[in-house]
Amino acid sequence: MRGLRAMFDTSANKKLVEVDGLKMYFPIYTGLLRRHTGNVKAVDGVSFDILEGETLGLVGESGCGKSTCGRAILRLYEPTAGSIKIDGEEIANVGFDKLRKMRPTMQMVFQDPQASLNPRMTVAAIIGEPLSEHSGKSRSDQLDRIYELMDAVGLNRDFANRYPHEFSGGQRQRIGIARALALNPKFIVCDEPIAALDVSIQAQVVNLLEDLQKQFGLTYLFISHDLSMVRHIADRVAVMYLGKVVELAPREDLYADPLHPYTKALLSAVPEPDPVAHDNANRTILQGDVPSPSNPPEGCNFCTRCPSVMDICRKIDPEFREVRPGRFVACHLLNDTKMPADPTAAVEA
Amino acid sequence: MLTYTIRRLLLAIPTLLFISFIIFLIVKLSPSDPTAGLPLTIPPEVREQIRESLGVNQPVFVQYFRWLQLMVWNEPLHLIEGWTGWNVAPESTTRIISYQTRSPVMDLIMQRMPQTLWVVGISYIVGIIIALPIGIISAYRQYSWFDQLGTFISMLGFSVPTFFTGVLFIVIFAVNLGWFPSVYDTTHVVTDWDSFIVQLKQIIMPVMVLGLFNASQISRFMRASMLDNLNQDYVRTARAKGLTEKVVVLVHVLRNSLIPVVTVIALNVPAVFGGAIITEQVFKVNGIGQLLIIAIQSGDVPTVQTVSFIFAVLIVLFNLIADVLYGVLDPRIRYD
Numbered sequence: 001m002r003g004l005r006a007m008f009d010t011s012a013n014k015k016l017v018e019v020d021g022l023k024m025y026f027p028i029y030t031g032l033l034r035r036h037t038g039n040v041k042a043v044d045g046v047s048f049d050i051l052e053g054e055t056l057g058l059v060g061e062s063g064c065g066k067s068t069c070g071r072a073i074l075r076l077y078e079p080t081a082g083s084i085k086i087d088g089e090e091i092a093n094v095g096f097d098k099l100r101k102m103r104p105t106m107q108m109v110f111q112d113p114q115a116s117l118n119p120r121m122t123v124a125a126i127i128g129e130p131l132s133e134h135s136g137k138s139r140s141d142q143l144d145r146i147y148e149l150m151d152a153v154g155l156n157r158d159f160a161n162r163y164p165h166e167f168s169g170g171q172r173q174r175i176g177i178a179r180a181l182a183l184n185p186k187f188i189v190c191d192e193p194i195a196a197l198d199v200s201i202q203a204q205v206v207n208l209l210e211d212l213q214k215q216f217g218l219t220y221l222f223i224s225h226d227l228s229m230v231r232h233i234a235d236r237v238a239v240m241y242l243g244k245v246v247e248l249a250p251r252e253d254l255y256a257d258p259l260h261p262y263t264k265a266l267l268s269a270v271p272e273p274d275p276v277a278h279d280n281a282n283r284t285i286l287q288g289d290v291p292s293p294s295n296p297p298e299g300c301n302f303c304t305r306c307p308s309v310m311d312i313c314r315k316i317d318p319e320f321r322e323v324r325p326g327r328f329v330a331c332h333l334l335n336d337t338k339m340p341a342d343p344t345a346a347v348e349a
Numbered sequence: 350m351l352t353y354t355i356r357r358l359l360l361a362i363p364t365l366l367f368i369s370f371i372i373f374l375i376v377k378l379s380p381s382d383p384t385a386g387l388p389l390t391i392p393p394e395v396r397e398q399i400r401e402s403l404g405v406n407q408p409v410f411v412q413y414f415r416w417l418q419l420m421v422w423n424e425p426l427h428l429i430e431g432w433t434g435w436n437v438a439p440e441s442t443t444r445i446i447s448y449q450t451r452s453p454v455m456d457l458i459m460q461r462m463p464q465t466l467w468v469v470g471i472s473y474i475v476g477i478i479i480a481l482p483i484g485i486i487s488a489y490r491q492y493s494w495f496d497q498l499g500t501f502i503s504m505l506g507f508s509v510p511t512f513f514t515g516v517l518f519i520v521i522f523a524v525n526l527g528w529f530p531s532v533y534d535t536t537h538v539v540t541d542w543d544s545f546i547v548q549l550k551q552i553i554m555p556v557m558v559l560g561l562f563n564a565s566q567i568s569r570f571m572r573a574s575m576l577d578n579l580n581q582d583y584v585r586t587a588r589a590k591g592l593t594e595k596v597v598v599l600v601h602v603l604r605n606s607l608i609p610v611v612t613v614i615a616l617n618v619p620a621v622f623g624g625a626i627i628t629e630q631v632f633k634v635n636g637i638g639q640l641l642i643i644a645i646q647s648g649d650v651p652t653v654q655t656v657s658f659i660f661a662v663l664i665v666l667f668n669l670i671a672d673v674l675y676g677v678l679d680p681r682i683r684y685d
Contacts, residue, residue: 071585074589076585076588076589096594099591100591100592100593101591102591103589103590103591104591107589108586108589110582110585110586111582112582115581115582115583116582116583116585116586117583117586118583118586118587118601118605119583119605119679119680119681120604120605120678120679120680129587129590129592130590130591130592133590133591133592133596134591163680163681165680165681176586179586179590
């Protein structure tokens with residue numbers, strides 16, 4: 001992380017979001033007495049920064065902790081450890097009232113546009129609730145703002161008094177986006193905002209998000225498992241596996257030359273539209289299943305499925321470090337320096 | 350909504366006719382004799398004459414249609430006359446007469462309805478007032494000691510019948526401690542502070558016995574419904590909006606959770622009119638429940654039939670009200 005800081009401190013953009021060593025463990029209670037016997041390590045020591053105005057893509061397969069990470073960053077969960085700074089303010093351990101006052105800066109667009117809208121509230125009430133809670137505007141000013149937001153996301157103003165169930169999936173997601181925008185946030189976590197939508201609608205919503213980013217200077221953390229969509233929208237991409245970020249790189253570099261074996265496997269799984277190229281594709285097919293996040297393997301989390309696993313991988317967890325300018329990887333393969341391995345471990349192996 | 354309600358009301362007519370016929374058959378075909386309760390010294394010929402005069406020897410269908418005619422035509426006429434004073438029901442219009450008391454069944458019901466509504470109705474309201482906060486807190490602090498205690502007490506209230514808790518209350522509070530009377534005196538009139546205290550003392554035990562029973566049921570519903578909603582995504586959205594926890598729980602979650610609870614409460618209202626047959630008996634409240642039990646014991650067909658029919662009407666009516674309430678409260682449900 002030091003390297004990243006050093007590198008971007010010189011650049012024009014300042015860091016809006018700084019996540020350092022974020023851990024989110026969910027306790028497991030078992031047995032007759034419901035004793036605390038372990039943790040599901042959904043997010044296990046994640047560090048990254050997001051610059052003002054950029055989009056950081058966060059990709060990974062189902063259950064790798066992407067959404068949990070996004071929610072923990074906004075303190076929708078109570079993080080187990082780590083520090084989260086948004087716009088220079090530490091939010092990982094502030095009190096509830098202070099956090100509530102900071103909510104307008106950071107918002108979230110949720111995955112399921114149907115379930116994330118209160119079914120008993122009209123569109124105007126859903127979008128307007130944050131305004132009456134935080135802005136202290138008069139009713140007519142609030143209504144003006146609601147109409148303004150509905151225009152911004154391309155919803156007809158006549159729909160203001162309808163209920164969420166009367167809309168299509170794409171329209172509901174627009175409501176969710178309008179709601180997130182209501183208080184002029186700086187940072188928005190988009191938690192798989194297009195996963196529940198038709199392909200034809202996905203492009204519309206992504207384009208809308210891009211337009212809004214330009215218009216309002218927003219910063220996104222874009223969580224998705226759709227690699228091609230992330231390639232389209234993100235400036236930099238972080239790849240997660242089993243609660244950890246394994247690779248973080250600028251978009252073009254990551255897609256052109258993935259460094260981590262997991263990123264390679266993930267990218268080789270993207271469908272190829274050209275039939276000739278499809279047949280000749282040299283795919284890396286991973287064997288086995290993702291280990292349980294309640295009992296991750298010793299050493300590197302990916303060592304159970306890695307095609308180029310080495311002995312050291314089963315002993316020591318690789319450090320997440322900058323291997324080339326702007327490119328961060330956690331893998332022993334790229335540690336060109338001498339292994340700092342425990343000599344006894346090497347002998348045993 | 351209006352067309353839906355009207356259609357449902359029209360559909361209720363054949364339902365109710367069918368129910369009334371089934372009730373009539375069950376009561377009529379059961380081996381009970383309206384003269385069985387009379388003194389044994391009455392000779393058989395006289396008994397036969399009594400039966401003849403009551404009309405019990407006529408064919409079942411004739412008796413049924415006779416009752417139906419009285420129920421849906423003559424009785425409403427009397428009711429209208431009683432309310433408005435119009436002379437629509439002349440003296441000759443016959444009414445449904447109880448075999449036991451030889452007085453119109455409707456008059457018996459009207460005499461007993463206030464006691465039942467007062468005691469059972471208050472216990473229902475008390476039950477709801479106790480149940481809702483318990484359900485809400487139990488769900489919000491799921492698996493806390495409060496929740497565990499609430500679950501334990503409501504399981505107890507659910508599984509222990511009221512004739513047991515009623516007698517237990519009498520033994521503890523009336524016999525041993527002597528705090529409250531064991532019998533509910535319906536002739537007591539509240540005129541001043543002291544008589545109000547007497548009323549309060551005598552009503553407290555039946556109300557608590559029934560109230561705890563109702564509360565344990567409704568609090569379970571409230572808890573389950575709150576838990577359903579607390580884990581919904583829109584609750585996370587509400588938190589992300591930066592609302593206070595009070596607003597999140599009491600506005601977003603509670604309003605959505607109340608939909609099924611309100612309908613359950615509406616569905617149980619007919620039971621209030623029906624009275625609590627057993628609890629009324631235990632505390633000697635002479636309400637509808639007690640009227641029904643005595644009528645069944647003495648083979649008083651018109652009374653049993655009429656009281657049961659009124660219950661059936663109330664149940665059908667409150668089912669409709671519950672459905673309409675659903676439509677009013679939940680914007681996703683529209684009948685048209």
